[in-house]
Amino acid sequence: MKIDPSSPADLSAQIAQAIRDAIVNGTLIVDERLPSEAELAEEFEVSRPTVREALKRLAAQSLIRTQRGATGGAFVNRLSFEAAQPQQITTSTLLLSMNAVSFETACEARYALERACAPLSAARRTPDHLATMRAEIHRQSQPGLTDEAFCASDVAFHRALVDGAGNPVLSYQLAGAVEAMQPLMNMITFTARDRARIITLHEGIANAVEAQDGPSAMTALTALEHETQTLALNVFAARARVAP
Amino acid sequence: MKIDPSSPADLSAQIAQAIRDAIVNGTLIVDERLPSEAELAEEFEVSRPTVREALKRLAAQSLIRTQRGATGGAFVNRLSFEAAQPQQITTSTLLLSMNAVSFETACEARYALERACAPLSAARRTPDHLATMRAEIHRQSQPGLTDEAFCASDVAFHRALVDGAGNPVLSYQLAGAVEAMQPLMNMITFTARDRARIITLHEGIANAVEAQDGPSAMTALTALEHETQTLALNVFAARARVAP
């Protein structure tokens, strides 16, 4: 592992990249302890603060964890889906908000991905997943629910659907798309009639998944997408008329 | 923005989180300049190295960029799909390798997601996307191609398919899944007959997309998934017999 002191890039960035490469290509394995900060500083011929900046970069990506004390140090982290999830959601949220991604585009992507899960979820869902879906539908029909709570329940419902596919890779990818859309969804106010229609569609999805009928689930998801798109269109149009 | 000096978490992690929150909730907007390191140090009542560690954490996630010189400083980055892509791929790759995700699971997820893109891509693909797909098919049929090059071309083919959907959110999510699988795919050696079958299936996909026939594209993708799974199964079984 070597770095180029004359490169225009920061030394800490180069060091971080060198260690990252070592982790990705398997030179450093999970739970292995890295040399101490002082040793790394000597190896790369830089000072300790520079090494520390590099290690913080890696810690920000959950690639390493640090432990204090005599047997402490920096250890290669086993990157878990749970640990990677929040970062992916933050990134996805910012991508949507900073790139002026339209509601339409985000919504289309989300439902396209969900339809991909539907057949698998229909085939493999456990009673647990079904119970969660039914519970969230019930919550959504409670009167007096705020729009935020309604959206949160909606997310929980869809996550149960996705998790039902029993494929962690799918769950991971989908969670980013679904959760990242929540800020956009929260911009919508739902009337009682809107909610009723959505709940009916949710019930259709739950029924299809319970009957292990993948195609029906996909059809119901398409209907829900159409409903959501129409709803958003109306809300945004109304808002444009009031405050142009 | 305040931090808790008595918290068990690192000060630099707390500071990074505080700034991250400010970016996500819109308190800090794109291209806005953060206070200088010295000012941040004073505001949070910590030293400058601590502030720097926090900033490096954010830089590692491409949330900020720094510029030297008199008018320099740290600026909120416009997070682009292009900048987020490499990080997502690194994370996905490590998730697969560190969590012993089976080839079967990863492959299933990948093709499920691609099938989600197929109808959109069939409807919207441009001549450019079609040309790329045809070009990659042609490359794959070259004799003497290494397995790595064949896989790389395979990835390029599928990326063209996904990009054809014209939805950046989908492209972003899919790129992670497709690219992260490359190391797994590279473990497979392809015989000439394997390649011929794959190329035939690729041609079927390209034809369906050209004819704007979404359902056929999905069917062809399913066939390709089945082919890939069978192939992998045989390769791994053979390997297990040779070196148990």
Next chain:
DNA sequence: TGCGATTGAAATGCCAGACATTGAGAACCC
């Protein structure tokens, strides 16, 4: 001999101060 308390060492977390380098604008000279 056995066990608890003490101490030592190693590591990270944090700080103060300083110097080097960079880059943009201001001031200056021709």
Next chain:
DNA sequence: GGGTTCTCAATGTCTGGCATTTCAATCGCA
């Protein structure tokens, strides 16, 4: 007016040090 130099603020880096945490070895005592 145009090019050149100067200035200065900001980041990048280093030195040295202290604080804190944690484990392990050692010591003391029963």
